[in-house]
Amino acid sequence: MGAAQLPSTEFEDTDVGGALIEGIAPVDNLVQLLGPDGKLRHDEKFSPYLARLTPEKLRSFYSDMATVRRFDQEATALQRQGELALWVPLTGQEAAQIGSGQATEPQDYIFPTYREHGVALTRGVDLSQLLKLFRGISNAGWNPKDTNFHLYSLVLAVQTLHAVGYAMGIQRDQATDAAMKPAAVVAYFGDGASSEGDVHESMVFAASYQAPVVFFCQNNHWAISVPFEVQSRIPLVNRASGYGFPGIRVDGNDVLAVHAVSQWALDHARSGHGPVLIEAFTYRLGAHTTADDPTKYRLAAEEEKWRAKDPLVRLEKYLRAENLADDAFFSSVKDDGDELAAYVRKTTLAMTVPDIRSSFANVYAQAHPLVAEELAWFENYAASFAETGTGSAAGNETGAP
Template structure:
């Protein structure tokens, strides 16, 4: 069944009711469903969550700047979505396997991605993001929704692979995707398989209100969390700008999956403050007043307000965290500017283990194509 937020949860008037534990004004509120999963969260953990969100936003800002300066081919901003990413990712354990979309910068950062890896992927470099099994996290998926099928397949593999004790592992696979992806066939097919086989997988839908220029209201007449129960998958609809709600909801979902009860679904209602990608101009389709409303629900500001009120955060610590984020951004810029792309023709070098005539023809054709640019330059 779909979770209906308790009356204690403050409604987000333009998106419907959502469950939350920290209000936009930085107040801690009670929620009967989420509170049991957040009871042991102390101020030290909240500071860590705040730190990860600040890092994510700083690296996101740097990524946009690098793309605008011609150093990256593209960048998918996550400004405003830091809480949904950091909160859910921090609830995972290292052995869980994550399948993100292209916007989950915060998830990749929490899962141990280096500043260099974060930019290499947007330069199209070889082995970008490294070996996925070192962090149990796949690289960013560009094909909309495809990662949900990968996650369910991996989860079904968990069910069928005994551990050292001969028993199945209780690891969980997690798929992150956006509201636009929820309209793709892949996502719905993945949910069919997950429910049918009781796969240990968690679906995290970051509803940022816009699928490029298409508003979510055009895609669905009901909350996206209401779709999951039709497949037999229970769901929670949370304030995606509340990092503590994300952490608690993921704990709920993980416990269900680990216990053998099957998949779970989280809709994190948030907002994409920036462009869909750096190839997009959101001013052509978005109302500035809408942007301002969501600016008042900033995920980082609300945690900072809460922690300052508790005496767990002061100007010195805020400055220290900001300086740490700046150091990571500097490392990211250095890695990007020092990266050297291999010769284009080397793309054919390791496709097959043995010589292949078809590949040779493709190599010659591509070489001729590249030569054409040199002729035009002359």
């Protein structure tokens, strides 16, 4: 095993960070194929991946990014109107998610955090079902077996351990079944989660067993109110060499570069060469969650600087310049997004609150005497409210959370 030797890449107006302590060399090989000006850059290793992209594929990158941004706006509005308990915005990170998500194959398995709405879209998840979790009526609204897109993880970084374990399972299945399609696992996490011990442990196991897993870190610069410079004294991608596997830093606002790098990493993992760390250098334009106020800890000038690197704007510039999309296309994408938003709103408002007794029924696959005892206590407790005329504590079938 060894760190990947990647070529230095010319890029424009992109902060790549650098060393904060003497003796550590700064990263200078950020992969960028499409600059903020909408013009292509050449990269010896990854530019050939562009030749594989059809005009339809390029347009699908834009439509997916625009669609999930519109969904994000609608979900934020629903939370502000009291229809969701919380929402986790993704605006600004669309290219990182759509580029990587579209690079996966159906047999690959995805372990998200709680912000990967764009990846969910690429995997065919009904976006309205994501909102069951944030409405507080379900632990999830989708079956992971249908799309190989796992449930959201609200416990920071725990999904990286799950991902490596799953990848090791794939590794063993493939060893005993020659007809099985080569598959890889993608573990998504943020720069804040990278400071958790679970990430370290998962990378140790992944490297030790050459597990087919791609660690995809969306470095959006802020772990809630803590800037990345406080979290790590060196660029995050440098950590990969310490574990003995390749690390690649990519412009996370460049969907073409993210897609190319993700394809390379997934091919590397599927072919038995072990894990890869991708650091997608991007920016969270909005709040960490709707419970957060970013104006308390960062300047508006910083946000405006990154708005100039908007992943949708740069791809639109390219599509128009190359005559790959016209006004009719962009208008159609907007209409489709509005239609999705209306569907999501209607579906969310129609979601009912389940009887809380179902939670007792779902603890174990078979009846358990202790759960039955707890249910009996709860039913007596709920009945006491009905007797005093204050209503039932068991929940209702129609109300919002």
